[in-house]
Amino acid sequence: MNHGERFINEPTVLNTMQPEAVSLFMSNVETIPGKTITRSLGLVTGSTVRAKHLGKDIFAGLKNIVGGELKAYTELLNESRNEALQRMMLQAHGMGANGIVNVRFATSSVAAGASELFCYGTAVFVE
Amino acid sequence: MSETLVLVAWVLGPLLATLAFPLTSWGLGRWYQNRVMNALLAKEKTEGGSFQDANHLSTASSTAILSARSSALLHVSICVGPSMGQMFFMWFKSLVGGRLHSYDVVLEYGRREVLYRLRQQAKALGCTSIHNIRLETSVISFAQNQDSKRSSVEFLAFATGLLS
Numbered sequence: 001m002n003h004g005e006r007f008i009n010e011p012t013v014l015n016t017m018q019p020e021a022v023s024l025f026m027s028n029v030e031t032i033p034g035k036t037i038t039r040s041l042g043l044v045t046g047s048t049v050r051a052k053h054l055g056k057d058i059f060a061g062l063k064n065i066v067g068g069e070l071k072a073y074t075e076l077l078n079e080s081r082n083e084a085l086q087r088m089m090l091q092a093h094g095m096g097a098n099g100i101v102n103v104r105f106a107t108s109s110v111a112a113g114a115s116e117l118f119c120y121g122t123a124v125f126v127e
Numbered sequence: 128m129s130e131t132l133v134l135v136a137w138v139l140g141p142l143l144a145t146l147a148f149p150l151t152s153w154g155l156g157r158w159y160q161n162r163v164m165n166a167l168l169a170k171e172k173t174e175g176g177s178f179q180d181a182n183h184l185s186t187a188s189s190t191a192i193l194s195a196r197s198s199a200l201l202h203v204s205i206c207v208g209p210s211m212g213q214m215f216f217m218w219f220k221s222l223v224g225g226r227l228h229s230y231d232v233v234l235e236y237g238r239r240e241v242l243y244r245l246r247q248q249a250k251a252l253g254c255t256s257i258h259n260i261r262l263e264t265s266v267i268s269f270a271q272n273q274d275s276k277r278s279s280v281e282f283l284a285f286a287t288g289l290l291s
Binding site: 025026027028029030031032033034060064065066067068069070071073074077078081103104105106107108109115 | 152155156159160163188192193195196197198199200202204205206207208209210211212213229233236237240258259261263265266267279281283285286287289
């Protein structure tokens with residue numbers, strides 16, 4: 001799973017090269033269940049544009065002979081989406097937030113051979 | 128007589144040679160996709176039982192979130208596509224229109240699989256229910272040229288997992 005070793009009663013830990021670990025509560029509903037929102041800090045966004053890796057593309061091309069799941073693309077998209085999430089979390093952390101509510105994801109093909117993965121939400125301070 | 132045979136061979140030979148790859152790919156695709164679909168259905172029967180309850184898997188952000196102790200954001204995506212042979216024959220089918228069976232099968236598989244994985248992720252994190260499920264579909268074009276015989280569809284599912 002893309003969350004790694006994480007349990008539900010802990011906030012998501014941001015995995016960056018930052019010395020101090022950043023942890024945020026996230027949900028795609030209007031509140032953070034079990035917490036009280038004390039302040040709303042505004043919109044936060046994170047996005048990344050990824051192109052395919054040539055080696056992966058060759059394997060995906062071979063997989064296209066039978067169809068079904070294209071694991072190379074699934075992994076690529078998962079990595080990218082996590083990166084977009086981390087950028088959003090970093091932005092929220094910079095604003096002094098400790099949670100993001102109403103998280104939404106969007107995917108679009110911006111150019112031939114590249115896709116943009118975008119996520120956005122509302123940064124909040126919860127207690 | 129032999130001249131007719133030669134003529135037939137001249138016509139059919141290249142035709143079969145051109146169709147050999149699409150036919151193989153089509154056949155392999157049908158077989159493989161049936162297999163993974165059956166495997167998924169079997170997995171759903173045996174493992175996916177705990178969230179089948181209507182109250183535990185919903186697209187609404189219900190009042191259950193108010194009494195929950197904690198939550199987690201869940202997100203899973205999967206990339207699926209029909210086989211090249213299926214794409215080839217679908218092009219012919221699209222001349223007359225109607226139901227594109229190969230796409231039906233692949234998209235059905237992708238959507239079920241992504242929901243299954245969402246449930247698995249929720250279980251792994253210790254959630255007791257999943258709320259506000261959102262499903263998104265997008266076409267991912269990693270192909271360099273637009274008229275490429277390859278296409279993949281991404282399914283993204285995201286939700287809030289609750290521990291109540």
